[in-house]
Amino acid sequence: MSIKHPIVSITGSSGAGTTTVKKAFEDIFRRGRYKAAVIEGDSFHRYDRAGMKEAVMLAEKEGKDLSHFGPEANLFDKLENLFHQYSETGSGQSRKYLHNEEEAEPYGQEPGTFTPWEDIPADTDMLFYEGLHGGVVTSETNVAQWVDLLVGVVPSVNLEWIQKIRRDVDERGYSAEAVTHTILRRMPDYVQYITPQFTHSHINFQRVPLVDTSNPFIAREIPSADESLVVIRFNKYRDQDYTYLLTMIHDSFMSRPNTLVVPGGKMGFAMQIIFRPIISDMMEKRRKLMEF
Numbered sequence: 001m002s003i004k005h006p007i008v009s010i011t012g013s014s015g016a017g018t019t020t021v022k023k024a025f026e027d028i029f030r031r032g033r034y035k036a037a038v039i040e041g042d043s044f045h046r047y048d049r050a051g052m053k054e055a056v057m058l059a060e061k062e063g064k065d066l067s068h069f070g071p072e073a074n075l076f077d078k079l080e081n082l083f084h085q086y087s088e089t090g091s092g093q094s095r096k097y098l099h100n101e102e103e104a105e106p107y108g109q110e111p112g113t114f115t116p117w118e119d120i121p122a123d124t125d126m127l128f129y130e131g132l133h134g135g136v137v138t139s140e141t142n143v144a145q146w147v148d149l150l151v152g153v154v155p156s157v158n159l160e161w162i163q164k165i166r167r168d169v170d171e172r173g174y175s176a177e178a179v180t181h182t183i184l185r186r187m188p189d190y191v192q193y194i195t196p197q198f199t200h201s202h203i204n205f206q207r208v209p210l211v212d213t214s215n216p217f218i219a220r221e222i223p224s225a226d227e228s229l230v231v232i233r234f235n236k237y238r239d240q241d242y243t244y245l246l247t248m249i250h251d252s253f254m255s256r257p258n259t260l261v262v263p264g265g266k267m268g269f270a271m272q273i274i275f276r277p278i279i280s281d282m283m284e285k286r287r288k289l290m291e292f
Contacts, residue, residue: 011150037128038130044133045075069193082094098110134147149279151201152197155209208228211223226263
């Protein structure tokens with residue numbers, strides 16, 4: 001961890017709501033005029049799209065599981081090295097994963113490929129990571145130890161499956177059977193490398209549906225924000241003005257001394273009023289240290 005070069009990390013699986021958190025932080029950065037080095041977790045995958053497809057097929061032939069959740073398909077060591085180097089010097093290297101034609105066109109590359117490694121922008125106020133492994137800990141790597149604010153974003157597991165099935169079927173053209181196969185293939189890595197991160201995280205946001213999701217494999221619709229509650233658990237940052245939060249967020253309540261429950265539609269607003277003072281304090285400490 002570093003006062004001079006702090007790291008904010010948003011970790012959670014695809015479809016969990018990390019994009020909502022990212023938008024909240026972008027607004028905080030813009031209002032505070034903070035310059036962040038933005039790192040996307042996909043840029044630390046080991047394989048490009050074609051390479052991953054080939055690696056998965058080879059692993060299945062050998063009776064092994066390979067997924068984007070596990071270490072075999074990622075560069076955990078390079079991610080930890082970046083966090084370590086940034087916390088000490090404010091520098092490091094990253095790259096971009098080009099998801100689609102729109103992202104790939106400016107680089108003259110094909111979608112599903114990586115840009116070359118390059119230095120992150122100089123003179124940034126903080127590093128901001130959003131992806132699958134912002135707090136991953138294994139026997140060989142410990143990314144979480146370098147993070148100053150680690151935010152976990154996770155829906156209940158049935159809701160997560162519904163979101164993945166509907167997205168991959170409706171937007172990417174996969175069959176429901178193929179998506180179900182992917183969920184099963186990824187499950188061992190999910191249990192071993194994704195779930196434990198939410199124990200290390202400083203604040204967790206978990207969306208819980210208020211409609212029946214007992215069989216996610218036949219669900220036709222993703223529960224909306226208004227059909228959900230968000231459970232916010234404070235770990236490191238327990239010293240909150242909960243009375244203020246309850247007053248500001250209509251229909252919120254405390255379920256435990258360190259757990260705030262808010263309506264699903266208020267998730268973005270809750271993030272704004274929770275994270276803005278944390279980031280402001282972080283930046284003030286950095287400013288004072290940089291003056292010496």
